[in-house]
Amino acid sequence: MSTSDLPIRTARKRVVIIGGGFAGLNAAKALHNADVDITLVDRKNHHLFQPLLYQVATATLAPTNIAQPIRSILRDQKNVTVILDQVVGFDLQYKTVKMESGALLTYDYLIVATGATHSYFGHDEWARFAPGIKTIEDAVVIRKSIFLAFENAERQMLETGRYDPLVFAVIGAGPTGVELAGAIADTAKIYLRKDYRLIEPGDARILLIEGLDRVLGPYPAKLSASALKQLQELGVEVMLNTKVLNIEDKLVTTDKGVFPATVIIWAAGVAASPLGKLLGAGVVDKRGCVTVDQYLNPAGHKEVFILGDLAHFEQEGKQVPGVAQTAIQMGNHAARTIAADLGNQERPPFHYFDKGEMATIGRMKAVAQLKWPLKADLTGLPAWFGWLGIHILFLVGLKNRLIVLLQ
Amino acid sequence: MSTSDLPIRTARKRVVIIGGGFAGLNAAKALHNADVDITLVDRKNHHLFQPLLYQVATATLAPTNIAQPIRSILRDQKNVTVILDQVVGFDLQYKTVKMESGALLTYDYLIVATGATHSYFGHDEWARFAPGIKTIEDAVVIRKSIFLAFENAERQMLETGRYDPLVFAVIGAGPTGVELAGAIADTAKIYLRKDYRLIEPGDARILLIEGLDRVLGPYPAKLSASALKQLQELGVEVMLNTKVLNIEDKLVTTDKGVFPATVIIWAAGVAASPLGKLLGAGVVDKRGCVTVDQYLNPAGHKEVFILGDLAHFEQEGKQVPGVAQTAIQMGNHAARTIAADLGNQERPPFHYFDKGEMATIGRMKAVAQLKWPLKADLTGLPAWFGWLGIHILFLVGLKNRLIVLLQ
Numbered sequence: 001m002s003t004s005d006l007p008i009r010t011a012r013k014r015v016v017i018i019g020g021g022f023a024g025l026n027a028a029k030a031l032h033n034a035d036v037d038i039t040l041v042d043r044k045n046h047h048l049f050q051p052l053l054y055q056v057a058t059a060t061l062a063p064t065n066i067a068q069p070i071r072s073i074l075r076d077q078k079n080v081t082v083i084l085d086q087v088v089g090f091d092l093q094y095k096t097v098k099m100e101s102g103a104l105l106t107y108d109y110l111i112v113a114t115g116a117t118h119s120y121f122g123h124d125e126w127a128r129f130a131p132g133i134k135t136i137e138d139a140v141v142i143r144k145s146i147f148l149a150f151e152n153a154e155r156q157m158l159e160t161g162r163y164d165p166l167v168f169a170v171i172g173a174g175p176t177g178v179e180l181a182g183a184i185a186d187t188a189k190i191y192l193r194k195d196y197r198l199i200e201p202g203d204a205r206i207l208l209i210e211g212l213d214r215v216l217g218p219y220p221a222k223l224s225a226s227a228l229k230q231l232q233e234l235g236v237e238v239m240l241n242t243k244v245l246n247i248e249d250k251l252v253t254t255d256k257g258v259f260p261a262t263v264i265i266w267a268a269g270v271a272a273s274p275l276g277k278l279l280g281a282g283v284v285d286k287r288g289c290v291t292v293d294q295y296l297n298p299a300g301h302k303e304v305f306i307l308g309d310l311a312h313f314e315q316e317g318k319q320v321p322g323v324a325q326t327a328i329q330m331g332n333h334a335a336r337t338i339a340a341d342l343g344n345q346e347r348p349p350f351h352y353f354d355k356g357e358m359a360t361i362g363r364m365k366a367v368a369q370l371k372w373p374l375k376a377d378l379t380g381l382p383a384w385f386g387w388l389g390i391h392i393l394f395l396v397g398l399k400n401r402l403i404v405l406l407q
Numbered sequence: 408m409s410t411s412d413l414p415i416r417t418a419r420k421r422v423v424i425i426g427g428g429f430a431g432l433n434a435a436k437a438l439h440n441a442d443v444d445i446t447l448v449d450r451k452n453h454h455l456f457q458p459l460l461y462q463v464a465t466a467t468l469a470p471t472n473i474a475q476p477i478r479s480i481l482r483d484q485k486n487v488t489v490i491l492d493q494v495v496g497f498d499l500q501y502k503t504v505k506m507e508s509g510a511l512l513t514y515d516y517l518i519v520a521t522g523a524t525h526s527y528f529g530h531d532e533w534a535r536f537a538p539g540i541k542t543i544e545d546a547v548v549i550r551k552s553i554f555l556a557f558e559n560a561e562r563q564m565l566e567t568g569r570y571d572p573l574v575f576a577v578i579g580a581g582p583t584g585v586e587l588a589g590a591i592a593d594t595a596k597i598y599l600r601k602d603y604r605l606i607e608p609g610d611a612r613i614l615l616i617e618g619l620d621r622v623l624g625p626y627p628a629k630l631s632a633s634a635l636k637q638l639q640e641l642g643v644e645v646m647l648n649t650k651v652l653n654i655e656d657k658l659v660t661t662d663k664g665v666f667p668a669t670v671i672i673w674a675a676g677v678a679a680s681p682l683g684k685l686l687g688a689g690v691v692d693k694r695g696c697v698t699v700d701q702y703l704n705p706a707g708h709k710e711v712f713i714l715g716d717l718a719h720f721e722q723e724g725k726q727v728p729g730v731a732q733t734a735i736q737m738g739n740h741a742a743r744t745i746a747a748d749l750g751n752q753e754r755p756p757f758h759y760f761d762k763g764e765m766a767t768i769g770r771m772k773a774v775a776q777l778k779w780p781l782k783a784d785l786t787g788l789p790a791w792f793g794w795l796g797i798h799i800l801f802l803v804g805l806k807n808r809l810i811v812l813l814q
Binding site for chain 1: 446452469470471472476478479482483485487488489490491492506508509510554555558559561562563565566601602603604605
């Protein structure tokens with residue numbers, strides 16, 4: 001047999017995915033039948049179910065309940081190699097990604113989905129006094145500071161017969177701030193009720209400080225109003241139209257006054273991952289997001305996809321919301337686009353499908369605006385059950401589902 | 408009514424317990440019906456199920472599965488106040504304990520049960536290269552180093568096409584070392600088998616280095632022989648009669664040769680908590696344990712009890728073993744003694760009741776010598792089921808029991 005009898009074999013296309021969050025992970029999974037070699041790089045070894053992070057901060061869930069090794073999620077998908085590493089540079093001309101370890105990855109398709117981190121609006125010095133909540137480590141730090149506050153008060157009472165009032169200040173009343181404030185109220189007023197002999201945990205004050213005129217700014221006004229009412233029923237003091245001017249150790253200065261606080265938590269600003277700028281393609285907006293076209297590509301690079309919180313994608317004149325649903329849909333879409341290319345088909349444009357919004361406010365309270373599979377604005381207990389069901393369904397892996405239910 | 412008509416009320420006796428491990432916690436619980444005021448002090452807020460710590464180090468269990476807030480365990484026991492603090496001094500004459508926070512606790516009865524920590528036999532400089540495993544934080548550090556070793560090898564393979572052999576060295580073949588070596592072998596050879604594309608986790612070498620001539624030194628010879636055989640079946644390389652001379656970064660020097668190792672874990676020496684010396688009562692042995700009489704009191708102090716790993720108590724000429732059973736029985740006994748005093752009854756002497764010993768060696772392998780409720784030497788699968796049942800029964804709280812079973 002001469003070599004000319006052999007079938008012509010082209011090398012398999014190489015897909016490099018940076019980031020194992022909702023977007024990157026779903027892109028990899030949606031490519032499971034594609035004839036490609038995928039390398040997924042993340043600087044952490046776990047995929048994090050970020051929407052439940054606030055429950056780790058209040059000790060309702062353990063870190064391992066909402067984090068799962070990316071490697072084990074993709075265990076049975078033979079076309080994926082998972083690497084723990086960090087990107088230090090892109091060369092878009094030579095289609096190469098440079099890693100901190102020194103490794104060079106070459107690609108035919110590059111997916112960048114490294115998400116967002118918290119931003120202190122130029123006041124990084126506030127971070128020491130008001131930690132944000134984006135990673136497992138953040139949540140564990142906040143959890144410690146919340147529970148230490150009660151412990152210290154009990155000890156102070158034993159020693160001196162009095163204790164400094166407990167005040168928890170949450171800054172920012174988006175979904176994370178609202179859920180966190182509600183969970184802290186539940187912790188103080190319900191879960192810890194019988195745990196202390198000398199102090200009264202239920203006397204703790206929970207302040208929720210927001211610059212806008214309502215909580216849950218991106219949600220419909222009706223849900224915001226309902227969330228406000230439910231927060232107030234839980235005893236959370238919601239301060240709207242209140243701008244934070246300065247944060248020091250146990251002290252929040254606002255345009256409405258100065259508030260001493262035992263624990264301060266930052267749930268306000270969000271900035272895109274610095275990889276958006278590092279990429280050097282497309283237009284980067286002021287939050288660091290890369291503007292993408294209807295195929296999720298930055299200008300001039302059809303082989304590069306920017307997904308999830310790192311993408312600036314507008315639909316009907318509005319940027320799509322930075323939620324898990326958006327990231328999942330974008331991940332699936334990028335995979336579909338690559339499959340279309342491989343099959344010489346036309347690329348489909350991306351369309352964000354809004355299934356609705358929800359937030360939980362303490363135990364058994366929530367707000368939800370469902371748009372799919374049915375249209376409904378829910379509040380209170382029905383919304384909470386909806387929230388519970390959807391979040392448990394989303395959690396990766398059966399074992400974790402069972403454990404989360406038990407807790 | 409004149410004051411002389413009132414019944415004479417004496418102040419309630421105050422019991423101060425230092426340490427919320429098996430001994431201290433069980434002493435507090437056994438005093439639940441006693442007419443005393445108990446203050447339990449611990450420098451951590453959680454009770455730790457230490458016998459399962461090695462499972463956290465190998466990611467089989469999450470930290471929260473084996474740790475539970477002392478405060479919530481004692482929630483419904485109204486005569487206990489739990490304080491997070493650290494002892495800095497004892498005044499046995501004035502029956503006062505001084506705390507780091509500045510608080511002074513006065514007592515009628517003092518129970519000191521602060522356990523043991525690891526000891527590097529005067530070579531504390533080894534700690535950096537070979538962490539020990541006594542706390543949740545220790546276990547998390549070891550877990551990270553084990554899993555990072557595999558991640559680094561996969562990345563090295565991607566970058567250079569080869570990787571340094573993976574070697575895990577466990578020093579000390581007591582129960583902890585044996586259980587840890589078995590669990591690491593399972594992790595490498597079973598759990599991670601399908602997780603990597605470029606390296607072969609099962610090729611990892613696991614060295615178990617022991618100075619004595621057998622594993623599980625304190626156990627009967629027959630069980631030691633069986634444990635050795637089971638370890639070897641799992642692929643663990645057991646090196647007996649081997650003295651460690653030096654430990655450096657990724658290098659163990661012994662009298663039998665020098666062994667490079669990716670991860671080194673210290674499971675050898677144990678020293679008592681420094682509070683034994685600080686107390687200034689009774690005879691302190693070379694490991695720092697305080698010698699106690701048949702009532703668990705140090706010489707000259709009938710109102711002070713030393714319990715658990717901190718106590719040096721001899722029965723039939725031998726020191727009782729430093730295991731959870733000993734601590735639990737001592738805690739219950741101290742409570743019984745205090746109750747006897749309050750009821751003007753004679754104090755009962757302590758007698759350690761040996762229910763047997765067991766150790767698990769990887770998944771579905773174990774050795775056990777049961778003495779109660781039935782006498783039996785078990786090995787292999789029957790021993791493993793016995794181990795599983797007893798450990799799950801011991802775990803505090805129903806929720807954790809269910810979760811541990813699921814995992």
